[in-house]
Amino acid sequence: MKDLRDYIAKCEEEGLLHRIKAEVDWDLELSHIAKLNEEKKGPVLLFENVKDYDTPVMTSACTTPEKLSLIMGMPRESNLTQLMEKWVEKGKEKIPPEWVDSADAPCKENIITGDDVDLFKFPVPKFYPLDGGRFWGTSHFVVTKDPETGWVNLGTYRAQLFDKNHVGIQFIKGKHADIMLKKYQALKKPMPVASIVGCDPLLFLMGAARISAFDCEYDIAGSIRGEAVKVVKGETVDLPVPATAEIVMEGEVDAEKFMDEGPFGEYTGYYSGVGTDPRNFIKVNCITHRNNPIFWGTTVGRAVTDTHMTMALTYGSTLWQQLDAMKIPGIKSVYCPPEGSGRFLAIISMKQMYPGHADQVLTAAISTEMGAYGLKTVIVVDEDIDPWDISRVLYALSFRFQPNRSQVIKRGRSTPLDPSLPINARWITGRLLIDATIPYDWDEKPIPVVLDPDVVKKIEARWSELGF
Ligand SMILES: Cc1cc2nc3c(=O)[nH]c(=O)nc-3n(C[C@H](O)[C@H](O)[C@H](O)COP(=O)(O)O)c2cc1C
Ligand SMILES: [Mn+2]
Numbered sequence: 001m002k003d004l005r006d007y008i009a010k011c012e013e014e015g016l017l018h019r020i021k022a023e024v025d026w027d028l029e030l031s032h033i034a035k036l037n038e039e040k041k042g043p044v045l046l047f048e049n050v051k052d053y054d055t056p057v058m059t060s061a062c063t064t065p066e067k068l069s070l071i072m073g074m075p076r077e078s079n080l081t082q083l084m085e086k087w088v089e090k091g092k093e094k095i096p097p098e099w100v101d102s103a104d105a106p107c108k109e110n111i112i113t114g115d116d117v118d119l120f121k122f123p124v125p126k127f128y129p130l131d132g133g134r135f136w137g138t139s140h141f142v143v144t145k146d147p148e149t150g151w152v153n154l155g156t157y158r159a160q161l162f163d164k165n166h167v168g169i170q171f172i173k174g175k176h177a178d179i180m181l182k183k184y185q186a187l188k189k190p191m192p193v194a195s196i197v198g199c200d201p202l203l204f205l206m207g208a209a210r211i212s213a214f215d216c217e218y219d220i221a222g223s224i225r226g227e228a229v230k231v232v233k234g235e236t237v238d239l240p241v242p243a244t245a246e247i248v249m250e251g252e253v254d255a256e257k258f259m260d261e262g263p264f265g266e267y268t269g270y271y272s273g274v275g276t277d278p279r280n281f282i283k284v285n286c287i288t289h290r291n292n293p294i295f296w297g298t299t300v301g302r303a304v305t306d307t308h309m310t311m312a313l314t315y316g317s318t319l320w321q322q323l324d325a326m327k328i329p330g331i332k333s334v335y336c337p338p339e340g341s342g343r344f345l346a347i348i349s350m351k352q353m354y355p356g357h358a359d360q361v362l363t364a365a366i367s368t369e370m371g372a373y374g375l376k377t378v379i380v381v382d383e384d385i386d387p388w389d390i391s392r393v394l395y396a397l398s399f400r401f402q403p404n405r406s407q408v409i410k411r412g413r414s415t416p417l418d419p420s421l422p423i424n425a426r427w428i429t430g431r432l433l434i435d436a437t438i439p440y441d442w443d444e445k446p447i448p449v450v451l452d453p454d455v456v457k458k459i460e461a462r463w464s465e466l467g468f
Contacts, residue, residue: 003244018043031127034059038305044468052125058187087317092264095222097231105232105243118164128265134161141207142196146431154217156207159308165284168261187256209314246293251284269302270419322368335387347387362433374415396436406435
């Protein structure tokens with residue numbers, strides 16, 4: 001899969017695409033259709049007739065494991081944990097991107113610079129009534145480069161449309177683009193950026209993934225695809241952008257300039273604060289796009305939508321990778337439910353091999369880079385329980401977990417988006433570690449109730465005779 005068009009074609013082939021030909025307003029109507037569709041776990045939507053525009057808009061591209069499987073190049077029936085397994089495996093290798101000439105890059109079919117830049121020419125949706133405006137960047141990612149090392153980063157940071165050539169950008173502290181921006185600030189230079197809308201959806205997953213600092217998301221995408229991502233140099237920025245991108249917005253961010261941004265209906269299902277906040281913005285100097293470009297957005301908002309599925313896959317995989325890197329034996333699988341947006345709750349299945357092993361896994365999870373930021377509840381279960389099988393997890397919580405013995409509360413770094421904390425005190429959170437395993441060190445373990453296998457076999461042979 002090379003681009004968004006391949007993905008749309010693949011979804012159509014698989015019966016997972018719905019084209020909407022009736023006119024739909026970009027102002028709330030489009031996002032609300034997408035949101036209701038995502039809540040029903042519906043198909044990928046292609047809005048072909050957006051009011052005031054010729055450009056179609058795609059939404060709901062990642063809402064189900066089926067869609068994510070297509071993106072990951074896995075069998076359609078794969079579950080999230082299986083997709084994460086592939087992510088963890090392939091994430092160990094890197095295939096750097098391959099440069100192509102502008103002549104071979106469809107994203108250069110149209111080049112708009114200077115005064116001609118007008119972001120209002122694109123059908124940028126407004127998502128929720130209390131949002132501060134229209135959001136250019138939801139299913140997009142921002143490409144930046146470290147001015148010292150040349151490390152290239154892809155990150156998905158929401159981008160609000162301000163006027164014809166300015167968009168707000170929210171780099172939360174410590175995110176990779178934020179780290180880079182601080183370096184440009186020290187050099188007293190603006191940071192060149194490119195925002196990519198519409199591409200091989202794997203690249204969007206990469207933008208939303210917590211790949212380690214200094215690693216380039218293009219290299220990991222190459223490894224998962226088994227083929228280098230084709231990139232071309234921006235027109236006005238020295239950054240690699242996907243050659244087959246639908247729309248590339250090029251510009252710069254001055255660390256010392258701010259405009260009022262937000263609010264935006266977050267993936268927690270709440271607004272992150274009250275009203276607007278001063279934030280950095282992109283001054284747009286150039287737009288390049290394919291002929292008949294396709295715009296792409298996602299609804300965010302309350303769970304479960306596209307965004308939650310994306311984060312369950314990418315954040316969950318990162319947690320698993322980082323546990324792997326700690327070389328703790330016995331970790332069977334990891335599941336970070338989309339209902340918790342892949343980041344507030346983690347369930348880990350393990351084979352216990354020594355006393356205290358389960359405690360080690362619990363504390364390790366919150367000591368990873370991923371788990372040390374925002375993760376609030378970690379549950380470990382024995383290897384006979386699949387972490388994605390929630391009824392089995394509830395079984396372990398009911399019959400193996402003992403509050404007197406096997407829960408610990410810690411404190412740590414919170415995400416400022418967590419609505420369970422007061423709006424002005426969101427830097428520190430509690431973390432609940434729950435051991436729902438049978439203690440390894442018990443000499444006498446509970447005796448399980450099992451059926452007699454011979455009797456079971458006999459009954460199976462008589463099953464239809466018994467009138468079932
Ligand atoms: C739809 C969507 C919107 C997001 N918006 C933001 C945002 O506004 N700011 C932010 O820092 N992270 C946001 N994230 C999370 C980041 O994409 C994620 O943390 C990613 O790891 C950032 O890339 P980085 O690790 O290279 O910094 C968003 C994710 C998604 C899927
Ligand atoms: Mn990164």
